[in-house]
Amino acid sequence: MPEKSIFTQAVHAGEDLTKNHGAVSVPIYSASVFAFSDADEGAAIHNYQKKGFFYGKLGNPTQDALECAISELENGESALAFASGMAAISASILTLVKSGDHIVAPESMYSTTSIFLNELNEKFGIETTFVDATTAENYANSTQPNTKIFWIETPSNPLLKITDFSIVAKIAKEKGITTIADNTFATPFNQKPLDFGVDVVIHSATKYLGGHSDLTAGIMVGRKEIVEKARLHTTKLYGGNIAPQIAWLVLRGIKTLALRMERHNQNAFVIADMLSNHSKIKAVFYPGLEQHKNYKIAKKQMKGYGGMIAFDVGGVEEGKRFVNNVKVCTLATSLGGVETILQHSASMTHATIQRERRLKTGITDGLIRLSVGIEDAKDLLEDLQNALEKI
Numbered sequence: 001m002p003e004k005s006i007f008t009q010a011v012h013a014g015e016d017l018t019k020n021h022g023a024v025s026v027p028i029y030s031a032s033v034f035a036f037s038d039a040d041e042g043a044a045i046h047n048y049q050k051k052g053f054f055y056g057k058l059g060n061p062t063q064d065a066l067e068c069a070i071s072e073l074e075n076g077e078s079a080l081a082f083a084s085g086m087a088a089i090s091a092s093i094l095t096l097v098k099s100g101d102h103i104v105a106p107e108s109m110y111s112t113t114s115i116f117l118n119e120l121n122e123k124f125g126i127e128t129t130f131v132d133a134t135t136a137e138n139y140a141n142s143t144q145p146n147t148k149i150f151w152i153e154t155p156s157n158p159l160l161k162i163t164d165f166s167i168v169a170k171i172a173k174e175k176g177i178t179t180i181a182d183n184t185f186a187t188p189f190n191q192k193p194l195d196f197g198v199d200v201v202i203h204s205a206t207k208y209l210g211g212h213s214d215l216t217a218g219i220m221v222g223r224k225e226i227v228e229k230a231r232l233h234t235t236k237l238y239g240g241n242i243a244p245q246i247a248w249l250v251l252r253g254i255k256t257l258a259l260r261m262e263r264h265n266q267n268a269f270v271i272a273d274m275l276s277n278h279s280k281i282k283a284v285f286y287p288g289l290e291q292h293k294n295y296k297i298a299k300k301q302m303k304g305y306g307g308m309i310a311f312d313v314g315g316v317e318e319g320k321r322f323v324n325n326v327k328v329c330t331l332a333t334s335l336g337g338v339e340t341i342l343q344h345s346a347s348m349t350h351a352t353i354q355r356e357r358r359l360k361t362g363i364t365d366g367l368i369r370l371s372v373g374i375e376d377a378k379d380l381l382e383d384l385q386n387a388l389e390k391i
């Protein structure tokens with residue numbers, strides 16, 4: 001049977017009407033422990049010879065429904081849900097490396113992932129080489145005999161840099177290295193990294209998968225062997241598992257993922273276009289604009305370009321004045337919700353970083369990160385244009 005449209009998949013993924021008395025909404029199983037019918041069944045489930053649940057930290061039926069849903073949407077063999085995106089990121093890495101190993105990762109990406117990678121080096125001697133990931137060959141050039149992971153984040157946070165999945169995955173396969181892609185910004189609506197040969201996909205489900213700025217969660221999805229090792233070993237030792245109530249909320253969010261993403265894509269494109277023609281804007285970063293440095297790669301691997309835009313309004317004062325003058329948009333530091341949120345990096349997320357270091361990573365004084373919501377584009381355009389008048 002041909003694959004169903006993602007609009008249909010998002011509504012039904014993870015549902016099994018033969019279970020749970022036909023409940024159309026998967027019930028929330030709060031139980032932290034599950035009973036066995038006899039000792040043999042207990043042994044079989046404990047030894048993973050029979051699928052079943054026994055301890056909440058290692059899964060429950062609500063979490064299982066979410067994991068089935070995301071496996072279907074990302075075309076993954078297996079999935080594992082976590083309490084946050086960082087729990088998924090740290091667990092995926094810790095599942096694959098030991099002291100003395102080496103990782104290659106983008107020099108421009110979500111800052112907490114970089115901080116985690118630096119900490120692995122300082123504390124455990126697991127070194128990361130940070131490369132310009134917009135040139136895929138840089139991964140090959142930085143590979144060492146002890147390299148275990150190629151980390152990819154595309155489009156990247158906050159500068160919307162693009163990495164070519166196919167090339168990086170091909171280099172990795174030739175060298176026996178595992179590829180992990182953070183797909184938080186694009187979501188499976190816009191791109192499916194596993195289809196391009198990537199081994200594991202990570203999400204901060206706090207963002208678009210949840211979609212309503214009312215939960216924190218993370219997802220790991222991809223090759224079964226790696227995901228199940230993370231479940232049975234890493235999660236067992238380090239925890240970080242998702243709560244059943246949150247798993248249910250993420251599942252509910254996913255039902256409208258396609259609808260929301262379609263609108264995020266449309267709104268963001270209109271806004272990026274307006275910004276790129278506005279006299280007060282120094283630069284716009286949006287992979288759907290033909291002027292974007294990696295537009296061709298984005299076009300090849302993305303179906304839509306997402307709701308995230310970065311743009312430069314000049315200096316620190318202009319940045320502050322701009323965010324202080326929006327009325328419809330909300331000044332906050334997360335992203336991926338139905339509401340439009342924006343932040344001025346130099347005075348907010350990157351305020352504690354020394355200016356020279358910040359500039360080196362491309363975070364200019366007037367950089368604004370905009371998470372375009374699903375409001376009417378007309379109202380958003382008017383709000384942004386009015387705020388630009390004030391700088």
Ligand SMILES: Cc1ncc(COP(=O)(O)O)c(C=O)c1O
Pocket residue numbers: 084085086087110153157182184185203204205206216217218
């Ligand atoms: C691209 C990306 N990955 C991962 C994370 C971490 O997610 P969480 O905040 O759920 O731990 C974030 C958070 O902003 C993010 O933007």
